[in-house]
Amino acid sequence: MALSGVKNDRGELRILENLDELRTDLADYIAELSEAAVKERGVFAIALSGGSLIGLMGKLCEAPYNKTVDWAKWYIFWADERVVAKNHSDSNYKLAKDGILSKVPIVPSHVxxxxxxxxxxxxxxEYMFVIRQLVKTRMVSVSDISDCPKFDLILLGMGPDGHIASLFPNHAVLEETDEWVTFITDSPKPPPERITFTLPVINSASNVAIVVTGESKAEAVHLAIDNVEPNCPSLPARLVQPTKGKLVWFLDKPAASKLDDLQFSE
Ligand SMILES: O=C(O)[C@H](O)[C@@H](O)[C@H](O)[C@H](O)COP(=O)(O)O
Structure with a gap:
């Protein structure tokens, strides 16, 4: 049975009983947002990350989603990518291609x-230039309060250190507000060279989902969501605060195990 509720200004929390329920809830959520965006705008602009997230999205390749989702309307981006060859085992593109994109009828030129x-x-x-062209043609929407792209959905994982995308704790990249996409060459998690959406872009999205599983992330989940003193201003996951969009956390019970008292509806 899923528990769900809203936690202060930290968004909606969905705490799932097990990974199978989380996979189903996540697939339902993505399919619903895709349907709504296609209805409203004719396209669905979604940004992926790497890590366990891709495996947790796997149900989208199964019935009913593989037939009901309007895959031809999807435009795929990456919130962060490792700067390695596309066929390298570290590539987030390869992870998504092998895990999802090769199994559903996505239009190759939309990737x-x-x-x-x-x-x-x-x-x-170059990535920022590509996004700029797609903003001009409104394949990617634009924020009405900044000039940032407004993705229909940005999907993020979170590391045990609280990093999201390739935005790591106490890294200067957290201060980047001029660029939509930036790069780092000193990632504490290998490989060192990465590109990443900046916080203003993440916080301009219509929807942001952070998907976190496992006990090793429980402390970071607590620091990212609860009202902790002293506050953790440089914990990247805590800085995900969509200005007008909606933030949803998908957690399994071990990842949610250190959250302060929760009052939820079942
Ligand atoms: O390129 C990356 O390294 C990922 O995009 C990264 O940000 C990932 O999402 C988190 O580290 C969580 O990864 P796990 O879910 O595998 O722990």
Whole structure:
């Protein structure tokens, strides 16, 4: 049985009994947002991350979703990518291609992965240019309060250190507000070279989901969601605060085990 509720200003929490329930709830959530965006805008612009998230999205490739989702209307992006060749086992693109994109009828030209033959800095600049062109044609919407792209959905995982995308604790990249996409060459989690959406872009999305499982993340979940003193201003997951969009946390019970008292409806 899922528990769900709203926690202060930290968004909606969905705490699932087990990974199977989480996979189903996540697939339902993504399918519903896709349907709503296609109805409203004719397209669905979704940004993925790497890690366990892709495996947890796996039900989308099964019935009924594989037939009911309007895959031809999907435009795929990455909230962060490791700067490695696309066929490298570290590539977030390869992870998503093998796990999802090759199993459903996505239009290949709608898949916007980074250029893997240039430096991290050039890859970030080129990726930002590609997004800018798609904002101009409104395949990606635009925020009405900043000039940032407004993705229909940004999906994030979270590390035990509280990082999301490739935004790591106490890293200067957290301060980047001029660029939509930036790069780092010193990621504490290998590989070191990455490109990443910046916080203003993440916080301009219509919907952001953070998907976290396992006990090793319980402390970071607590610090990212609860009212803790002293506050953890540089915990990246805590800085996910969509300005006008909606934030949803998908947690399994071990990941939610250190949250302060919860009052939920079943
Ligand atoms: O490129 C990456 O390293 C990922 O995008 C990263 O941000 C990931 O989402 C988290 O580290 C959580 O990963 P897990 O869910 O596998 O722990």
């Amino acid at each position: 916007h992965s980074i250029n893997d033959s240039v430096s991290a800095e050039e890859a970030a600049d």
